[in-house]
């Protein structure tokens with residue numbers, strides 16, 4: 417695949433989405449992507465795929481693999497890859513219907529779609545359309561499920577939500593052509609990792625505080641033991657010769673003495689990048705906080721010398 421200018425970007429809003437951080441992240445990509453030595457990209461916690469779309473846009477790659485345990489999301493990727501025009505037709509019709517309704521009728525429409533989605537009614541294309549519709553019209557664009565794995569977010573209040581972004585869906589379709597789409601646990605990435613591979617991992621955030629409101633990944637609960645197990649996997653990827661980059665919330669944002677990740681990734685490079693994410697719903701406590709990026713290679717020189725980023729290098733043991 418030649419380097420292209422495809423403007424494909426995430427087709428859903430996703431908790432922990434990285435669109436806001438791409439400018440900072442670009443400086444953390446391995447040099448071998450630029451030189452063309454690395455031609456394979458693997459992303460095992462793909463979510464909305466902000467980083468994948470960015471990497472696809474910038475670098476010539478031969479093979480791209482995306483993995484996520486959310487089977488409903490991965491099904492949408494597959495539908496866009498194979499049947500985008502059919503999907504666009506269904507979404508365009510849903511958008512026209514929804515926009516024409518008054519508030520009460522919109523509620524009925526929304527909860528009917530939600531029920532259809534939870535009951536797996538219709539074809540794969542119908543269910544993908546339902547997924548995108550719900551993401552565009554639900555409260556806050558969250559994907560949240562209950563214990564029975566049912567999507568349970570209430571309706572949001574948007575006057576004219578863009579339900580059918582046909583142009584972007586077509587770009588995404590094109591971008592996804594060389595992509596292998598895997599539903600499953602992140603360990604599936606092992607099959608694809610080698611010396612010519614860049615693996616980017618963005619697991620569910622480690623909560624910054626017990627009450628942090630954005631930790632509500634109910635079905636994705638990822639506790640400290642999961643983070644430790646993931647670190648073992650990252651070490652294994654490193655041993656295979658892959659270039660590895662992992663991001664998470666920085667515990668130093670709330671407790672400068674919390675060295676959880678510094679200890680877990682001893683021997684790797686830890687870079688602290690300014691993120692725009694707020695850590696508190698009270699506006700008086702909002703502010704720029706750092707995102708932690710772990711790599712098994714040095715980041716670009718400009719980051720190391722940047723006065724605005726706190727970068728710490730952990731020396732190899």
Ligand SMILES: C[S@@+](CC[C@H](N)C(=O)[O-])C[C@H]1O[C@@H](n2cnc3c(N)ncnc32)[C@H](O)[C@@H]1O
Nearest residue numbers: 430432433434461463464465466485601602618
């Ligand atoms: C922080 S989000 C990734 C966000 C993504 N970087 C983006 O820009 O949208 C974490 C993702 O990991 C997935 N996930 C959670 N546990 C997983 C596991 N054990 N294996 C694979 N995927 C998992 C969730 O479904 C979720 O999509």
